[in-house]
Amino acid sequence: MTKVIVKGKAQGTVLKTTNPINFLGAVDKKTGIIHDQEYDIFKKTVKDSILVFPYGIGSSVGAYTIYSLKNSNAAPLAMICKKADLSVASGCALANIPMIVVSNEKFDSIEDGKEIQIDTESATILN
C-alpha cells in the first residue's frame, strides 16, 4: 500500500534510517545535518536526499524545521515513511516536499544509498 500525503515528483539518493526522527531536536534547520548521536545517520545531512524513515516524533515545531530546511536549500527532495505523523505531513505540505507512506514490506525493501524516483501521480517508486 502506498499513500500520497503530499503530491509531487522527485529523483535522488536514498538516505535511510531506522530511527524515528525528531526534526526539532535532531536536525540542524539550516544545514540538514543530524546532530543527535542516538541516530544511525548521525552527522549525515538530509539535504537533497530521498529521506526514508519510520515516522516523525516529538515537538510539534518540527514542522517549522522542515519548512526552514526548504528555505535554506537543505531539505530532502522527498520523504518516505511507514506512518504519517502530523508534523512531517504539515511541514511537507507547506514546504511542497512530496511525501508518501508505504507498507512495512515496501519500507524494508528500500535500500540506503540507492538512486530512486518517486511520482505520486502514478503512485510509483522506481529503483
Add this chain to the structure above:
Amino acid sequence: MELTKEEQSALDGEKGDALQTAYRILVATGEATNAEKLIPIKWAHLSGVNYNTIGDSGEEFLKTLSQDAKVKVKTTLNPMGFDFDHISDFKHIDDDFIEKQKSIKDSYIKMGVEPTFSCTPYDIYDLPEKDTQVSFAESNAAIFANSLGKLKTNKESAFSALASALTGKSPYSDMRKDGTNIPLTIRMKLDNPSELDFGLLGFFAGKVGDSSVNISGVSQPDRRSCKALCGGMGTSGTCAKFQFIDEQETNSEKVDFGKEEMGKIYDELNTTDKGDLITLGSPQLGLQELSDLSNMLKGKSFQKRCMIFCSRAVQHQARSLEYTNEIERAGGEILSDCCTCLTPLIDKSQTDAVTTNSVKGAYYLKNSTGVDVNLKPLSKIIEDDTK
C-alpha cells in the same frame, strides 16, 4: 478526505492565500490521519513562537501570513524565547534576536491570537466541557487535554494547529472519535515515584506507545507529576493520550517500566552529576507548584542560579497570593513567556551543565542547547542545592 464546496473553493485559492495555505495543510494532515471530513473545533493552541526554533523562515512566513489572516476561534500560544521584562538582564542576547522575536509576537497578535506565551494553557483557562474538540500543538498540552481534561485533540503540529485556528476546523481523525481501543499497557513497577520518575515513565511510554497507552500499577498522581508525565511522553514519540487503569481491566499487550527501563532512559538524558544552573519548568509551573515551592524554600537559599518558568497569568496570581516572596527571597528568578526548552537565556558559551527535574527540558538542553544535564527530582534539588 471529502471537502465541502466552500472548503474546496478555499483550497483552490478563491478566499485568499492565507486560507489556501491553511486548507493545503488540513488536506495533508487529513490524509495522514485517514480522516473522511473536517469538523469544527473550539480552541486552538499554537506552537512555533520562539525565534530560536522557527528561525528566519518562520518569522518571515508569519509576517506574510499575518497581512491578511485572522483566527476564527479562541487561540492561545506557546512560550517565546525570553521574558521581555527581564531581557536587559541577559546581555548575551543580541538585538537581532530581540527584533525577530518581537516581529513573531506582533504577527500572532495581529492575527488575533491571545498572547499567553505558555505551554500550559490548562493552567490558565478552565477547560471546556468533556469531549469538546480542540487543536493543541504543544505536545504536553495535547496529552494533558486528551488524558486529564477529557477533551479531544490530535497531537497537532505547529502548522496543523495554525490551520485549525485560521479555519476553525480539523480533520476528523481517530483521536477525535470515541472508543478507540488502546493496544498497550505499561505496568508501572517503581515504588513511591517522584515527578522525575513520572517524566521518565512518560518518555518511555512515548517510545513504546503508538497513539495512546494505558498505565497500570499506579493511581493518578498530583498535578506536578501528571504534567511531568505529559511532558516526557510528548517529547519522545507520537503518543497523544494515556489513561490510568487496573491491569485486570485490559487484555492488551503489556510491558513493564521498572528500575532497569527507568535507568536506561535516565542514562540517555542525564549526562553529569552536577549543574551550574537550575531550571524548574518545562512544562511551566502552575499556581499550586509555586505554592509548594515557596513552602519548600522556607528559611533556605539557592546556592546557585535558579530560573523558575511559569506563565504570565500564573505569575500574576502567585504575586497577589505572595507565593513569589519566599521564592525570590531564596534567590529564585521567576521568568514568564518562556521556558527551559530552547530558550536562548541558557547559552552553552556561559553554561556547561544544567540541573533540572524536567525530562522534556533535559532532552532539549542536551540535544538543542548543547549543554550537559543533571536530572533529579525537586526534593533532591532543594536538598543538594539550597542551604
